[in-house]
Amino acid sequence: xxxxxxxxxxxxxxxxxxxxxxxxxxxxxxxxxxxxxxxxxxxxxxxxxxxxxxxxxxxxxxxxxxxxxxxxxxxxxxxxxxxxxxxxxxxxxxxxxxxxxxxxxxxxxxxxxxxxxxxxxxxxxxxxxxxxxxxxxxxxxxxxxxxxxxxxxxxxxxxxxxxxxxxxxxxxxxxxxxxxxxxxxxxxxxxxxxxxxxxxxxxxxxxxxxxxxxxxxxxxxxxxxxxxxxxxxxxxxxxxxxxxxxxxxxxxxxxxxxxxxxxxxxxxxxxxxxxxxxxxxxxxxxxxxxxxxxxxxxxxxxxxxxxxxxxxxxxxxxxxxxxxxxxxxxxxxxxxxxxxxxxxxxxxxxxxxxxxxxxxxxxxxxxxxxxxxxxxxxxxxxxxxxxxxxxxxxxxxxxxx
Amino acid sequence: xxxxxxxxxxxxxxxxxxxxxxxxxxxxxxxxxxxxxxxxxxxxxxxxxxxxxxxxxxxxxxxxxxxxxxxxxxxxxxxxxxxxxxxxxxxxxxxxxxxxxxxxxxxxxxxxxxxxxxxxxxxxxxxxxxxxxxxxxxxxxxxxxxxxxxxxxxxxxxxxxxxxxxxxxxxxxxxxxxxxxxxxxxxxxxxxxxxxxxxxxxxxxxxxxxxxxxxxxxxxxxxxxxxxxxxxxxxxxxxxxxxxxxxxxxxxxxxxxxxxxxxxxxxxxxxxxxxxxxxxxxxxxxxxxxxxxxxxxxxxxxxxxxxxxxxxxxxxxxxxxxxxxxxxxxxxxxxxxxxxxxxxxxxxxxxxxxx
Numbered sequence: 001x002x003x004x005x006x007x008x009x010x011x012x013x014x015x016x017x018x019x020x021x022x023x024x025x026x027x028x029x030x031x032x033x034x035x036x037x038x039x040x041x042x043x044x045x046x047x048x049x050x051x052x053x054x055x056x057x058x059x060x061x062x063x064x065x066x067x068x069x070x071x072x073x074x075x076x077x078x079x080x081x082x083x084x085x086x087x088x089x090x091x092x093x094x095x096x097x098x099x100x101x102x103x104x105x106x107x108x109x110x111x112x113x114x115x116x117x118x119x120x121x122x123x124x125x126x127x128x129x130x131x132x133x134x135x136x137x138x139x140x141x142x143x144x145x146x147x148x149x150x151x152x153x154x155x156x157x158x159x160x161x162x163x164x165x166x167x168x169x170x171x172x173x174x175x176x177x178x179x180x181x182x183x184x185x186x187x188x189x190x191x192x193x194x195x196x197x198x199x200x201x202x203x204x205x206x207x208x209x210x211x212x213x214x215x216x217x218x219x220x221x222x223x224x225x226x227x228x229x230x231x232x233x234x235x236x237x238x239x240x241x242x243x244x245x246x247x248x249x250x251x252x253x254x255x256x257x258x259x260x261x262x263x264x265x266x267x268x269x270x271x272x273x274x275x276x277x278x279x280x281x282x283x284x285x286x287x288x289x290x291x292x293x294x295x296x297x298x299x300x301x302x303x304x305x306x307x308x309x310x311x312x313x314x315x316x317x318x319x320x321x322x323x324x325x326x327x328x329x330x331x332x333x334x335x336x337x338x339x340x341x342x343x344x345x346x347x348x349x350x351x352x353x354x355x356x357x358x359x360x361x362x363x364x365x366x367x368x369x370x371x372x373x374x375x376x377x378x379x380x381x382x383x384x385x386x387x388x389x390x391x392x393x394x395x396x397x398x399x400x401x
Numbered sequence: 402x403x404x405x406x407x408x409x410x411x412x413x414x415x416x417x418x419x420x421x422x423x424x425x426x427x428x429x430x431x432x433x434x435x436x437x438x439x440x441x442x443x444x445x446x447x448x449x450x451x452x453x454x455x456x457x458x459x460x461x462x463x464x465x466x467x468x469x470x471x472x473x474x475x476x477x478x479x480x481x482x483x484x485x486x487x488x489x490x491x492x493x494x495x496x497x498x499x500x501x502x503x504x505x506x507x508x509x510x511x512x513x514x515x516x517x518x519x520x521x522x523x524x525x526x527x528x529x530x531x532x533x534x535x536x537x538x539x540x541x542x543x544x545x546x547x548x549x550x551x552x553x554x555x556x557x558x559x560x561x562x563x564x565x566x567x568x569x570x571x572x573x574x575x576x577x578x579x580x581x582x583x584x585x586x587x588x589x590x591x592x593x594x595x596x597x598x599x600x601x602x603x604x605x606x607x608x609x610x611x612x613x614x615x616x617x618x619x620x621x622x623x624x625x626x627x628x629x630x631x632x633x634x635x636x637x638x639x640x641x642x643x644x645x646x647x648x649x650x651x652x653x654x655x656x657x658x659x660x661x662x663x664x665x666x667x668x669x670x671x672x673x674x675x676x677x678x679x680x681x682x683x684x685x686x687x688x689x690x691x692x693x694x695x696x697x698x699x700x701x702x703x704x705x706x707x708x709x710x711x712x713x714x715x716x717x718x719x720x721x722x723x724x725x726x727x728x729x730x731x732x733x734x735x736x737x738x739x740x741x742x743x744x745x746x747x748x749x750x751x752x753x754x755x756x
Binding site for chain 1: 481486487488493496497498500501502504505506508509510513514515516517518519520522523524526527529530531532533534535536537538539540541543544547550551554557558575578579582583632634635701746
């Protein structure tokens with residue numbers, strides 16, 4: 001009998017808020033985090049809008065209160081802030097004998113510091129502050145977060161591009177289901193970097209305006225930054241400790257589109273398979289899904305491909321759906337976790353989030369996203385989609401318990 | 402849990418791809434600062450038009466994975482899972498460099514696209530049109546172990562499935578220069594076969610790509626049985642390490658006397674090797690000891706080389722003289738304990754058995 005996996009805490013930091021309260025407030029007020037770039041020295045500063053967290057690394061360091069000194073990347077600081085919120089929210093006692101893991105998803109790792117190093121290194125390879133590149137790898141931030149929070153039974157880091165942290169949550173859930181861990185702090189973190197800004201710009205998929213997911217005239221995505229973490233615990237821990245359950249991880253699917261290194265297949269085959277698999281694991285039918293937090297980046301390619309996959313799975317009855325990336329920007333490796341946190345909050349409160357900047361329905365699709373912040377809705381099961389380069393598609397189902 | 406290693410493919414600084422000279426022949430490199438892979442001919446595996454757009458590590462990764470599948474008659478596995486400590490460094494460096502040299506203008510997106518850690522797993526799926534589970538782990542000395550742990554979860558969920566799990570890490574001129582400045586490597590060139598026992602600080606960097614086909618049910622040609630995999634983080638002292646070994650053996654109903662051969666991660670850096678010597682002289686003194694990093698160099702996923710070596714030893718029942726560290730070796734080798742740590746923080750224990 002597979003064990004159930006419960007959500008008992010969460011944390012979030014994003015351009016729309018430094019914590020859950022601020023984030024919820026921005027969502028309710030339809031306040032986007034997308035604005036101009038201020039903290040990275042780029043020629044695109046005034047041209048490409050981003051969802052930047054308006055705090056310097058120094059300010060974030062103070063906020064993160066690291067127990068261990070060291071050279072922290074922006075990614076590690078976001079991760080520590082969100083993971084600590086989640087651990088505090090769930091009131092995790094690290095001295096208890098439960099086996100606890102930390103699983104983080106990230107695509108940039110310590111790139112923000114590496115860039116500082118590389119600029120000097122490029123002119124003279126004996127130059128550049130070496131401590132700034134020592135934490136370049138994706139595992140560095142995870143170990144720093146684990147060291148600060150006292151997690152040591154299981155550590156892992158995932159990089160499946162933009163589905164990274166959806167896969168962290170999936171791995172955490174599977175480890176608990178199989179009885180290999182009792183508790184998992186699972187999520188992801190990513191910072192804006194010159195590397196990703198120029199990377200996505202070279203692919204010509206960055207909108208020069210606010211992104212417009214699922215809109216006929218959408219013209220690309222807005223990059224964002226931040227972190228989200230969930231605390232997952234087994235039924236045994238929850239029962240023994242009498243913990244409040246905020247939600248359940250009921251289903252997950254991970255598939256590969258295997259169509260192109262960056263583009264999604266026109267028929268959204270991988271996306272369709274991931275959602276279908278998640279429903280199978282959850283033992284739910286499409287009509288049981290009350291809200292879908294879509295991947296919805298705002299690129300021509302993603303939204304069409306995801307939209308077609310949604311219609312293939314849900315037929316003419318696509319449930320209320322929206323892309324909260326119109327608030328948070330696309331936070332890459334952190335997106336799956338940030339959106340999973342928002343999904344749990346939607347379950348708890350009976351909310352459906354709006355999709356900002358929507359005006360015209362896509363001519364290829366028969367549905368339009370939710371446009372208003374809806375309250376008092378019966379939200380029992382939420383599907384959260386995360387798709388990435390390399391064809392890495394993942395879908396999670398979070399449910400009320 | 403039962404995880405059978407059905408087959409494996411390895412690209413390394415040794416002759417391990419196709420000709421399979423190791424374990425019979427060991428390549429000696431004299432006065433070198435690093436070890437690099439002997440690249441295979443990619444033609445047989447990848448369309449040259451496609452290969453032209455791939456970086457060296459992506460080519461090696463795809464080629465090695467396809468060989469592992471082909472040798473074992475597998476067209477589409479139920480999961481493709483990779484582990485890499487540092488991902489696709491060549492393209493990361495290339496794109497980062499172009500940002501500064503071209504002042505962010507008119508950048509070629511190809512190196513960016515191929516810089517992400519999941520490029521190899523995605524390219525393998527693309528090559529064989531495989532829509533199943535696909536994941537990439539990147540956590541220092543746990544990168545390959547995470548991939549295996551995920552594979553083991555899959556086999557627990559469905560023992561009938563076939564999982565392709567592998568690891569890749571590349572060394573580039575820049576990654577060598579930078580990690581040298583971090584103090585990881587020796588300050589003088591070495592002969593690789595004399596690496597273990599060299600008393601100066603630092604190790605010899607290397608690289609490699611390995612893929613394994615894993616299944617949950619016994620077959621007639623299996624290389625080895627992976628009975629247990631145990632990782633632990635940042636142990637405080639030798640006793641902590643010994644406790645982990647005891648726990649692993651206890652869980653399997655075994656004692657130290659049941660271990661015929663220990664393959665350990667000696668890398669020539671005295672500070673890091675101390676724990677291996679300690680175990681060789683004390684707790685595991687009755688077992689034969691072997692080392693492997695003089696063959697492939699040190700890198701985040703070098704334990705994948707060691708797993709290939711240990712499985713090969715079990716399958717062929719040969720312990721080449723060039724890897725032995727003491728004179729305890731006797732055949733048959735029924736059980737191998739593989740123990741490696743990366744810079745004292747990421748420790749992994751593998752228990753393998755002859756099939």
